[in-house]
Amino acid sequence: MQAITVKVGLASCGIAAGADNVYRRLESYLLESSKMVQLKRTGCIGMCFEEPIVEFDGGDLGRVTLGKVDPKDITRLLDEYLSGHLSETHLILADKHEAKHNDLMGAQTRIVLKNCGVIDPQSIDEYEQSGGYQALKQVLEMRPYTVIDIVRGSGLRGRGGAGFPTGLKWGFVFDQPGPKKYVICNADEGDPGAFMDRSVLEGDPHRIIEGMLIGAYAMGADEGYIYCRAEYPLAIKHLRIAIQAATERNYLGSNILGTDFSFTLHIKEGAGAFVCGEETALMHSIEGMRGMPTLRPPYPAESGLWGKPTNINNVETWANIPWIILNGPQAFRAIGTQQSPGTKVFALAGKVAGSGLIEVPMGITIRDIIYKVGGGIKDGKNFKAIQLGGPSGGCIPAELLDTTVDYDSINATGAIMGSGGMVVMDEDTCMVDVAKYFLHFTQSESCGKCTYCRIGTRRMLEILERISSGKGEIEDIDRLQKLAENINHGSLCGLGQSAPNPVLTTLRYFRHEYEAHIVDKKCPTQVCVDLLTFSIDETKCKGCHVCALRCPVKCITGKRKQPHVIDPAVCIKCGSCFNSCRFDAVVKA
Amino acid sequence: MSPDTQLKQPYQRLREVIEERKNLRNPLIEILRIAQEIFGYLPIEVQEFIAAEMNIPVSKIYGVVTFYNFFSMKPRGKYTLNICMGTACYVKGAPKLAQMISDVLDTPMGETTEDGRFTLSAVRCVGACSLAPVFVIGEDTFGRVETKDQVEKVLAQYK
Ligand SMILES: Cc1cc2nc3c(=O)[nH]c(=O)nc-3n(C[C@H](O)[C@H](O)[C@H](O)COP(=O)(O)O)c2cc1C
Ligand code: SF4
Ligand code: SF4
Ligand code: FES
Ligand code: FES
Numbered sequence: 001m002q003a004i005t006v007k008v009g010l011a012s013c014g015i016a017a018g019a020d021n022v023y024r025r026l027e028s029y030l031l032e033s034s035k036m037v038q039l040k041r042t043g044c045i046g047m048c049f050e051e052p053i054v055e056f057d058g059g060d061l062g063r064v065t066l067g068k069v070d071p072k073d074i075t076r077l078l079d080e081y082l083s084g085h086l087s088e089t090h091l092i093l094a095d096k097h098e099a100k101h102n103d104l105m106g107a108q109t110r111i112v113l114k115n116c117g118v119i120d121p122q123s124i125d126e127y128e129q130s131g132g133y134q135a136l137k138q139v140l141e142m143r144p145y146t147v148i149d150i151v152r153g154s155g156l157r158g159r160g161g162a163g164f165p166t167g168l169k170w171g172f173v174f175d176q177p178g179p180k181k182y183v184i185c186n187a188d189e190g191d192p193g194a195f196m197d198r199s200v201l202e203g204d205p206h207r208i209i210e211g212m213l214i215g216a217y218a219m220g221a222d223e224g225y226i227y228c229r230a231e232y233p234l235a236i237k238h239l240r241i242a243i244q245a246a247t248e249r250n251y252l253g254s255n256i257l258g259t260d261f262s263f264t265l266h267i268k269e270g271a272g273a274f275v276c277g278e279e280t281a282l283m284h285s286i287e288g289m290r291g292m293p294t295l296r297p298p299y300p301a302e303s304g305l306w307g308k309p310t311n312i313n314n315v316e317t318w319a320n321i322p323w324i325i326l327n328g329p330q331a332f333r334a335i336g337t338q339q340s341p342g343t344k345v346f347a348l349a350g351k352v353a354g355s356g357l358i359e360v361p362m363g364i365t366i367r368d369i370i371y372k373v374g375g376g377i378k379d380g381k382n383f384k385a386i387q388l389g390g391p392s393g394g395c396i397p398a399e400l401l402d403t404t405v406d407y408d409s410i411n412a413t414g415a416i417m418g419s420g421g422m423v424v425m426d427e428d429t430c431m432v433d434v435a436k437y438f439l440h441f442t443q444s445e446s447c448g449k450c451t452y453c454r455i456g457t458r459r460m461l462e463i464l465e466r467i468s469s470g471k472g473e474i475e476d477i478d479r480l481q482k483l484a485e486n487i488n489h490g491s492l493c494g495l496g497q498s499a500p501n502p503v504l505t506t507l508r509y510f511r512h513e514y515e516a517h518i519v520d521k522k523c524p525t526q527v528c529v530d531l532l533t534f535s536i537d538e539t540k541c542k543g544c545h546v547c548a549l550r551c552p553v554k555c556i557t558g559k560r561k562q563p564h565v566i567d568p569a570v571c572i573k574c575g576s577c578f579n580s581c582r583f584d585a586v587v588k589a
Numbered sequence: 590m591s592p593d594t595q596l597k598q599p600y601q602r603l604r605e606v607i608e609e610r611k612n613l614r615n616p617l618i619e620i621l622r623i624a625q626e627i628f629g630y631l632p633i634e635v636q637e638f639i640a641a642e643m644n645i646p647v648s649k650i651y652g653v654v655t656f657y658n659f660f661s662m663k664p665r666g667k668y669t670l671n672i673c674m675g676t677a678c679y680v681k682g683a684p685k686l687a688q689m690i691s692d693v694l695d696t697p698m699g700e701t702t703e704d705g706r707f708t709l710s711a712v713r714c715v716g717a718c719s720l721a722p723v724f725v726i727g728e729d730t731f732g733r734v735e736t737k738d739q740v741e742k743v744l745a746q747y748k
Contacts, residue, residue: 349721
């Protein structure tokens, strides 16, 4: 009989949901029983909303994945699997059977995430068994320029947000005189609603290292850095383990695999500044200085880290490289669209039923992502908008759900592809509040070098705060638009240039919501607290006095068994009365 | 022990850390990180000490410390309680959660509780969006926490 394997998803979100308890429970159970079962850890399977997730394989039932597994139940579930019994309640995926999420996975194409949630990220053996480091071996037999030709031919575009053709960028660095050149992996993942890069770093670190090795060989670099957010301790740990293992097998170090090619790789931890994701700022940060952007040109390709020619790519860009080498540029072009070949990884989150990590072919519509891959909107609510590109991006409304995912179509909506954050918003989300949220973020993350970025965003935020507290004037909309233009033109780096985007797109598609705040002094979704009023419907009030006891400022009065009243002048709009009334007598409007 | 001798040891350790790394190409951020581990925060005296040891102006160190969110010039609590203010958590009620935690601990965001147990701060996406809203204490992540009772129960585990 084939050996039975049990895999537990132990990425960050799995651990947060309690997957390590499941793992420990299994470990001790298997230790005391004599079952022939191999226990393994793996990364993010992608269905984070079903965490903790466990996969069984090798038995008569074939591969079976269970979700929302309680540590208490795990040993029973394992025994059931071993005896050929399928546990319907937890079943989410199965190779040989019907399972509720089989089609969510079916709509995806996995290149970057091929190994995520499949192999043990701490095991170089498993990476090698999945075809790992084969691409490097092939490349070491090629002339460096051939490698660049392959990458150029694939049409791969940078996945960090801007979508610049990767092969072209590599060509620039190749053309620079040596001997010293650097390659950098941008793992700063600044978008505050995204975790794609993190999942790849945690779940398949060798893929990134192999991609960097191939790039370094092609461009003639002998040293590299992975610049990773310090908030990603598990990613950093897995990278360290991977670098150590790869060095032991001579994939890293001197005279790699008996060739003349040598390459050393360092990890540099960031210290929490969004602007450090910008490439020039990132390099200053590696150099140990404040991570402030500087004017380009010179581009990093000419004068980057310590003044040397440097190529910087995003995590996902690097992770595409080994696949492209192994399968060829034509196979890559066969996926996606003419101008945007390949796939894109997204962190799908917010008010969507199936939040998690997905990889889809370019050219898919946003509608299909939300409804086919993401399982629709949570709790049967109505879709309102989807946010792409984080603080530099924008919101796409329901009318544009059939927009296809490729760089040009998304740019045409005013949003951007971004690095892969995709936050779904439903009818309960206030778009003015969302714009305010992003502006608050960019305003506090501006490095302060450019006046417009520093002060302009501050002004925009003040206007938005005024609007959401009922003090806005209709002229404010023009003021926002004018400021947006000035900030865009007057800022040195992408942070400032794109900071107005969330405001501009919400103004474009949800102007009526701004107007409701300004003219009617109402927040249609009841999110903006200052615009709320609380009152008591005297026909429904039973005079139970519960709300009066809960009210922290004691502004509710009334005799027992008689309708109560709220004094609006004192009310602080905390909502305690609304939440405590059992008769729905408190009206929030 | 007088405060003086109490402090000597950490400074001694810091001196060794600096000595080991002094000649590396880009040691400042790493040294500051370790210094913050040793002292818990980076008061101006520590910055002056590093400046003298490394023979660089204290203004440069101050510039780096104030630039990065990671560094703090104020003493911090025993645990840092980070509330995720990433987009996904925000649309799923992170501001409410922050208010709730701040009420329970009777401490505004950004400050440390009177008993020195927690420092409240905000972080961006911690990669657990599917459990939003999320907060993190040390290395433990808590998700789908929606009521005051749940918050109190979690906080009680940290003494
Ligand atoms: C404010 C700002 C933040 C950025 N943050 C990131 C980031 O977190 N990750 C990333 O890969 N690129 C980020 N970028 C883009 C980088 O500057 C750069 O374009 C990218 O790393 C290039 O890699 P690619 O061609 O593979 O996309 C950011 C840019 C700006 C202006
Ligand atoms: S645009 Fe903003 S973040 Fe970028 S360099 Fe100017 S001030 Fe700094
Ligand atoms: S809790 Fe409801 S029913 Fe009771 S006094 Fe308040 S409004 Fe009236
Ligand atoms: S982190 Fe577990 S499935 Fe995504
Ligand atoms: S936004 Fe909070 S965990 Fe991602």
